[in-house]
Amino acid sequence: MLSPAQIEDLKARVDLASLAEQLGAKLRRSGRHMMGSCPICGGGKRATRFEIKGSQWVCAVCGDGGDAIKLIQAVTGCDFPAAVDRLGGARPLTREEEAKIAAVRQRREAARQAEQERYRQKEIEAARLIYDRGRALQSGGAISRYFAARNCDGGPGLAPGLRGAADVPYFHGETVDHTGRKSPRVVHRGPALLSPVHDNDGAFIALHITWLKPDFSGKAEIVDPETGELLPAKKVRGSMGGGHIVVLGSRETPRRLFKGEGIETVYSVATALYRLGRLRPGDLFWSSVSLGNLGGRAICTVAHPTLKGPTGRPQRIPGPVPDLNPAIPSISIPASIEQLVLLGDGDSDPFLTTKTLERGRARYARDGLRIGIAMAEGGRDFNDMLEGSA
Numbered sequence: 001m002l003s004p005a006q007i008e009d010l011k012a013r014v015d016l017a018s019l020a021e022q023l024g025a026k027l028r029r030s031g032r033h034m035m036g037s038c039p040i041c042g043g044g045k046r047a048t049r050f051e052i053k054g055s056q057w058v059c060a061v062c063g064d065g066g067d068a069i070k071l072i073q074a075v076t077g078c079d080f081p082a083a084v085d086r087l088g089g090a091r092p093l094t095r096e097e098e099a100k101i102a103a104v105r106q107r108r109e110a111a112r113q114a115e116q117e118r119y120r121q122k123e124i125e126a127a128r129l130i131y132d133r134g135r136a137l138q139s140g141g142a143i144s145r146y147f148a149a150r151n152c153d154g155g156p157g158l159a160p161g162l163r164g165a166a167d168v169p170y171f172h173g174e175t176v177d178h179t180g181r182k183s184p185r186v187v188h189r190g191p192a193l194l195s196p197v198h199d200n201d202g203a204f205i206a207l208h209i210t211w212l213k214p215d216f217s218g219k220a221e222i223v224d225p226e227t228g229e230l231l232p233a234k235k236v237r238g239s240m241g242g243g244h245i246v247v248l249g250s251r252e253t254p255r256r257l258f259k260g261e262g263i264e265t266v267y268s269v270a271t272a273l274y275r276l277g278r279l280r281p282g283d284l285f286w287s288s289v290s291l292g293n294l295g296g297r298a299i300c301t302v303a304h305p306t307l308k309g310p311t312g313r314p315q316r317i318p319g320p321v322p323d324l325n326p327a328i329p330s331i332s333i334p335a336s337i338e339q340l341v342l343l344g345d346g347d348s349d350p351f352l353t354t355k356t357l358e359r360g361r362a363r364y365a366r367d368g369l370r371i372g373i374a375m376a377e378g379g380r381d382f383n384d385m386l387e388g389s390a
């Protein structure tokens with residue numbers, strides 16, 4: 001049995017970024033952190049969602065994070081002792097060393113938590129400022145043109161919390177002025193859809209921003225001026241763990257909840273139901289912002305049946321068993337809900353999406369709640385699905 005100090009001592013000898021690269025990650029520096037493709041899930045199109053901050057990693061697609069030992073376990077599927085072995089094994093420590101390491105660890109942990117909380121508050125304030133400058137959506141207004149282009153014209157209308165803004169800057173990387181001072185670099189400005197992210201108590205915890213083309217016919221095409229790489233047209237400011245966006249519906253005694261990853265997917269379903277005359281007053285539509293948030297954290301990863309990771313071994317993705325540790329933020333389902341429909345869209349790998357939905361079903365299972373899973377790609381498919389269902 002290893003002591004916490006021995007584990008700490010072992011991890012202090014590991015360079016997490018090079019370990020992640022050995023395990024198949026492709027990383028680049030972004031400010032103070034390293035980010036890139038995830039050695040566990042690959043990250044697919046969202047290959048910027050794996051990040052290393054000091055001795056911790058986090059992946060927004062996996063919805064998970066941890067230290068070097070947990071990374072090895074998640075990537076290879078091995079157990080704790082095998083992961084410790086791979087890092088070179090623990091060394092015996094004297095009692096003095098033990099005490100010293102434990103003290104340093106405690107101090108660092110307290111400092112890390114304080115720093116994290118400071119950063120979180122700063123991000124929420126920044127998100128709040130952007131949101132406050134937004135304007136309520138008008139029916140038939142500019143934002144509705146974006147949804148019309150996605151086969152959602154004449155839909156039931158979006159929740160009043162969603163706003164539009166004409167000119168939102170998109171920051172990426174940094175610029176250095178002649179004195180050597182660094183500041184965030186604006187690579188794009190334009191109209192955007194602003195969607196507030198709330199926690200289970202209804203507190204504003206983040207802002208989801210979707211940049212749109214000037215004619216609102218789709219998402220903006222934003223290019224990194226240095227690399228020519230196409231950047232994601234969406235960003236989240238704040239911490240979205242356990243948060244959701246109310247796309248449509250009221251919080252008052254909802255009966256049926258449709259929950260999917262993207263705002264567009266969820267609104268497609270609302271529109272399809274509306275057109276079929278099957279939208280009910282107690283219907284609620286939520287976006288979980290990320291796939292990880294949709295199913296919550298998994299207890300462990302499972303091997304993908306066909307995909308190979310960057311080093312040739314089967315790729316591992318978050319499995320179907322939820323981690324129900326209450327300390328990990330996760331979306332909770334209102335008590336009045338009688339039917340929950342978990343929606344999978346076509347944006348991510350189907351196996352990854354299916355396991356995420358299965359994990360959600362296991363997470364939310366309770367008496368008196370019917371849970372269904374629906375996979376679709378865009379509004380038309382959901383229309384078909386709804387026509388075909390009783």
Ligand SMILES: [Zn+2]
Pocket residue numbers: 038039040041042043050059060061062063
């Ligand atoms: Zn991942």
